[in-house]
Amino acid sequence: MNFNSIISQLPYSQPFLFVDEILQIDENGATGTYRFPKDSFFYKGHFKDYPVTPGVILTECMAQIGLVCLGIFLISAEENKKMKIGLSSTEVDFYKPVFPGETVKVLSTKIYFRFNKLKCKVEMFDAEENLICRGIIAGMLKTEL
Amino acid sequence: MSDKELLEKLKNIVTPYVQDKEGLENFDENTDFLNDLKINSANLVDVVLDVEDEFNIEIDNDSMNDMLSVLDAKKIIQLKLAGK
Numbered sequence: 001m002n003f004n005s006i007i008s009q010l011p012y013s014q015p016f017l018f019v020d021e022i023l024q025i026d027e028n029g030a031t032g033t034y035r036f037p038k039d040s041f042f043y044k045g046h047f048k049d050y051p052v053t054p055g056v057i058l059t060e061c062m063a064q065i066g067l068v069c070l071g072i073f074l075i076s077a078e079e080n081k082k083m084k085i086g087l088s089s090t091e092v093d094f095y096k097p098v099f100p101g102e103t104v105k106v107l108s109t110k111i112y113f114r115f116n117k118l119k120c121k122v123e124m125f126d127a128e129e130n131l132i133c134r135g136i137i138a139g140m141l142k143t144e145l
Numbered sequence: 146m147s148d149k150e151l152l153e154k155l156k157n158i159v160t161p162y163v164q165d166k167e168g169l170e171n172f173d174e175n176t177d178f179l180n181d182l183k184i185n186s187a188n189l190v191d192v193v194l195d196v197e198d199e200f201n202i203e204i205d206n207d208s209m210n211d212m213l214s215v216l217d218a219k220k221i222i223q224l225k226l227a228g229k
Contacts, residue, residue, distance in 0.1 A: 088187030115209045117190040140187055 006072050010064065011085065015041050018061035025073050029109040029120070032065035038100040053098040055133070058124060059090055063137050066108025066122035071141040074113055084142045088117065092135030096126065103127055108137075116142050146226070151219055158195045162188040174216040202226060 003022040010019060024031040036053050043051035068085060075083055098104060108120040119138040126132055156172050163169050164183035168176065178184045184192065193204050193212060202225035204212070212218050 088185070112194070115190045115193065115206065117187055138187060 006069050006076075009072050009076075010068060012064065016060075018057070018064050019069060022065070022069055023105075025070060027074065027110070029107065030066055030070040030073065031105065031107050032069060033103055033105050034061050034065065035103040036098060036100060040100070043100050051100050053100075053102075055092070055094055058094070058098060058104075058133055059092050059135075059137070061104065062092070062106050062108075062122040062124055062133070062135070063087060063090070063139065065106040066120050067118055067137055067139050068141075070108055070110065070120065071113075071118050071139070074118070075141060075143055082144045084144055086140045087137075088140055089138045090135060092133055092137070094133040096130055096132045098126070098132055104132060111136070116140050148219070151222060152215065154199055155196070155215060155218055155222075158199060159184065159192055162192055172215070174214070174219065176215045178213060178215075178218075196222065200226060202229065 003025060006022055006025065007019055010017065018034050019032055020034045022030065022032040042054055042057055046052060046054045071085065072083065105125045106122060107125070108122045111119040111121060117138060117140055119136065121134070122137050123134040124132040152172070152174070156169070159178070159182060160169065162184045165181065168181040168183065171181070176182060178189055178192070179186070189212070193209055196202075196218065197204055200222055202222065204221065204225070208221045212221055
């Protein structure tokens with residue numbers, strides 16, 4: 001499978017798409033990157049005079065690369081159908097801030113994918129391979145008929 | 146395994162996922178996982194995976210879809226245990 005076709009199947013668009021490139025994907029996990037553009041909408045208000053990427057956006061980026069891209073790969077491997085998705089739980093610890101213009105790399109490792117629930121261990125690193133955040137994220141993925 | 150033992154094991158398994166503690170106090174065969182215990186569908190998956198580990202059985206997709214109450218779970222567990 002072509003990694004670009006997975007990105008084109010993502011159910012997001014600007015300004016809420018947080019995946020630039022998928023570097024690796026297989027049945028056990030996914031790796032991808034995203035650069036946070038300096039003019040991203042959330043920097044205007046977070047914080048007022050000091051732009052830092054919000055933790056919820058970092059979590060979203062981890063979920064889009066680590067879970068949704070992996071989920072599309074896992075489901076497409078079985079059947080070529082559209083899917084419905086929903087986030088079910090996140091538990092994330094943050095270690096380092098991400099400033100405007102930074103590029104991050106997300107790595108996910110599948111814990112299980114059963115009964116439509118995908119649960120993964122996900123980590124995010126900066127360009128120098130420093131840990132930014134990590135945690136456990138789960139979501140429900142269902143194929144539509 | 147007696148019904149009482151099975152229910153006790155089930156109660157221990159669901160406890161971490163229960164949002165409605167009152168529902169847990171009235172835990173019996175008629176307890177509904179979603180309505181009485183307010184367990185969401187994602188955590189119901191965790192309940193089923195824990196049931197598999199505890200009873201050393203495998204739950205298939207159809208059984209998963211039928212597992213809505215404690216009574217449903219009891220029947221499915223007993224059926225799978227009998228088939229081992």
